[in-house]
Amino acid sequence: xxxxxxxxxxxxxxxxxxxxxxxxxxxxxxxxxxxxxxxxxxxxxxxxxxxxxxxxxxxxxxxxxxxxxxxxxxxxxxxxxxxxxxxxxxxxxxxxxxxxxxxxxxxxxxxxxxxxxxxxxxxxxxxxxxxxxxxxxxxxxxxxxxxxxxxxxxxxxxxxxxxxxxxxxxxxxxxxxxxx
Amino acid sequence: xxxxxxxxxxxxxxxxxxxxxxxxxxxxxxxxxxxxxxxxxxxxxxxxxxxxxxxxxxxxxxxxxxxxxxxxxxxxxxxxxxxxxxxxxxxxxxxxxxxxxxxxxxxxxxxxxxxxxxxxxxxxxxxxxxxxxxxxxxxxxxxxxxxxxxxxxxxxxxxxxxxxxxxxxxxxxxxxxxxx
Amino acid sequence: xxxxxxxxxxxxxxxxxxxxxxxxxxxxxxxxxxxxxxxxxxxxxxxxxxxxxxxxxxxxxxxxxxxxxxxxxxxxxxxxxxxxxxxxxxxxxxxxxxxxxxxxxxxxxxxxxxxxxxxxxxxxxxxxxxxxxxxxxxxxxxxxxxxxxxxxxxxxxxxxxxxxxxxxxxxxxxxxxxxxxxxxxxxxxxxxxxxxxxxxxxxxxxxxxxxxxxxxxxxxxxxxxxxxxxxxxxxxxxxxxxxxxxxxxxxx
Numbered sequence: 001x002x003x004x005x006x007x008x009x010x011x012x013x014x015x016x017x018x019x020x021x022x023x024x025x026x027x028x029x030x031x032x033x034x035x036x037x038x039x040x041x042x043x044x045x046x047x048x049x050x051x052x053x054x055x056x057x058x059x060x061x062x063x064x065x066x067x068x069x070x071x072x073x074x075x076x077x078x079x080x081x082x083x084x085x086x087x088x089x090x091x092x093x094x095x096x097x098x099x100x101x102x103x104x105x106x107x108x109x110x111x112x113x114x115x116x117x118x119x120x121x122x123x124x125x126x127x128x129x130x131x132x133x134x135x136x137x138x139x140x141x142x143x144x145x146x147x148x149x150x151x152x153x154x155x156x157x158x159x160x161x162x163x164x165x166x167x168x169x170x171x172x173x174x175x176x177x178x179x180x
Numbered sequence: 181x182x183x184x185x186x187x188x189x190x191x192x193x194x195x196x197x198x199x200x201x202x203x204x205x206x207x208x209x210x211x212x213x214x215x216x217x218x219x220x221x222x223x224x225x226x227x228x229x230x231x232x233x234x235x236x237x238x239x240x241x242x243x244x245x246x247x248x249x250x251x252x253x254x255x256x257x258x259x260x261x262x263x264x265x266x267x268x269x270x271x272x273x274x275x276x277x278x279x280x281x282x283x284x285x286x287x288x289x290x291x292x293x294x295x296x297x298x299x300x301x302x303x304x305x306x307x308x309x310x311x312x313x314x315x316x317x318x319x320x321x322x323x324x325x326x327x328x329x330x331x332x333x334x335x336x337x338x339x340x341x342x343x344x345x346x347x348x349x350x351x352x353x354x355x356x357x358x359x360x
Numbered sequence: 361x362x363x364x365x366x367x368x369x370x371x372x373x374x375x376x377x378x379x380x381x382x383x384x385x386x387x388x389x390x391x392x393x394x395x396x397x398x399x400x401x402x403x404x405x406x407x408x409x410x411x412x413x414x415x416x417x418x419x420x421x422x423x424x425x426x427x428x429x430x431x432x433x434x435x436x437x438x439x440x441x442x443x444x445x446x447x448x449x450x451x452x453x454x455x456x457x458x459x460x461x462x463x464x465x466x467x468x469x470x471x472x473x474x475x476x477x478x479x480x481x482x483x484x485x486x487x488x489x490x491x492x493x494x495x496x497x498x499x500x501x502x503x504x505x506x507x508x509x510x511x512x513x514x515x516x517x518x519x520x521x522x523x524x525x526x527x528x529x530x531x532x533x534x535x536x537x538x539x540x541x542x543x544x545x546x547x548x549x550x551x552x553x554x555x556x557x558x559x560x561x562x563x564x565x566x567x568x569x570x571x572x573x574x575x576x577x578x579x580x581x582x583x584x585x586x587x588x589x590x591x592x593x594x595x596x597x598x599x600x601x602x603x604x605x606x607x608x609x610x611x612x
């Protein structure tokens with residue numbers, strides 16, 4: 001298929017998909033096309049789209065592409081939709097989530113050790129919000145459940161993948177800069 | 181408001197609206213703006229959008245504006261929806277699957293007793309989705325069919341084996357915690 | 361600690377007198393308090409004056425107790441750790457013990473723990489900022505091509521256990537409702553408990569009393585539990601003195 005033929009279709013599919021559309025999902029629609037070629041086209045669609053548009057944008061999140069409004073228009077969108085700002089996660093939930101994101105897969109006991117706090121109810125909240133999920137059991141006594149972040153986590157925080165998170169070492173440098 | 185400021189917002193609002201967006205609805209968001217001016221901007225947004233895009237279009241329908249895919253791509257959109265992984269279950273199917281997962285092998289009558297609800301069509305759905313399978317017959321009067329989860333079930337939920345399923349006790353620990 | 365958070369957390373303790381509310385900040389955990397004390401006094405984290413910090417820490421605990429704020433176990437663990445470090449600092453290096461040429465600073469494990477904690481706090485802050493941005497964008501709401509079935513959920517393992525738990529709760533409620541109208545015998549209650557334990561190998565004793573039930577029913581339930589324990593069908597145990605009592609089916 002020609003680029004000029006494929007690109008509009010990709011745009012249409014990113015638009016109708018109800019979750020970030022990944023290259024592997026696109027490959028299932030176009031099994032004859034090379035993955036590299038599909039990715040190249042999708043990247044071009046994204047860049048051209050974002051150059052042209054001021055009201056919407058295509059973003060690379062959770063290993064896929066998704067169309068959203070731009071953050072700077074949030075007040076107008078809220079006013080039209082008549083919605084209040086959504087509830088944010090509590091500090092306890094965010095800290096627990098940070099531990100899980102950086103130490104995954106991780107058990108409840110390990111989270112307790114790092115945070116110095118029992119974090120069961122924060123874990124429950126994060127499970128309810130589908131930001132984390134179970135990842136089998138650890139091969140130690142008691143075989144405790146392991147937890148890791150979900151795809152929803154990437155979408156919720158606008159991350160392309162886990163590698164996009166700053167490393168813990170980068171935070172360490174930040175702390176050193178502050179304390180010295 | 182300047183045209184250059186208003187137009188991107190109009191585009192964003194047409195995108196987030198779940199029905200065709202009329203000029204009078206837009207006027208509610210921008211009560212200070214003249215209706216003629218808002219309409220002029222909306223028309224410009226539509227024409228520019230349609231000139232640029234090959235994958236989606238803004239259409240003026242039923243006295244409003246909406247964004248849709250183009251008809252010539254509908255075959256591909258249908259193709260995508262067909263291959264789209266469907267991890268989704270109705271509540272009845274989810275409950276029935278939960279009973280089967282935790283009490284397998286189990287008969288229809290036993291599922292009815294535990295759920296307190298008839299589950300015949302949910303069982304059929306789960307068989308169709310290949311999440312459960314038959315496991316011979318129970319050696320009681322009437323020799324009813326026994327059901328259990330399939331290998332597909334493990335793959336679908338990312339489990340290595342059934343022992344990875346959280347137990348009721350582990351779940352209750354999560355919800356009984358009152359510490360934070 | 362983020363100033364905004366401490367204020368809102370203090371506000372949740374409405375029984376704290378106004379005069380004390382200003383002074384007392386509520387910290388999420390012992391490490392948050394320690395970091396706060398260190399930062400406020402501009403202390404070098406690698407050279408913590410352990411005696412002073414311990415004293416301030418214990419003082420804070422004392423105020424918490426005075427205000428009847430529940431002091432959870434982790435606060436006491438940290439207090440013990442601080443006291444232990446303090447006493448180790450007072451000991452002169454033991455010349456009799458060979459093989460310890462480089463005397464390790466007894467504060468180091470705590471310092472490492474605090475630095476680690478600090479990193480995760482920064483990570484949480486980063487997540488907070490990202491979340492703020494993400495909550496200001498919207499995706500495509502149009503549903504023309506989406507599933508038509510009602511009440512569809514995208515299920516994971518947690519949804520399964522949640523659904524099963526829900527079913528077990530309903531089952532238990534049905535049992536309780538059935539007996540509200542009539543008098544209950546010990547035999548009936550035994551049958552009910554057995555079928556409940558077939559579904560759920562472990563039951564919390566308190567879960568029987570979540571519904572409004574008669575005193576008669578309560579007593580019979582208690583007798584049935586005792587009877588089953590006597591018959592060794594169940595084990596009854598408690599992790600801590602005032603903890604909920606757990607009833608576990610004896611595996612055949």
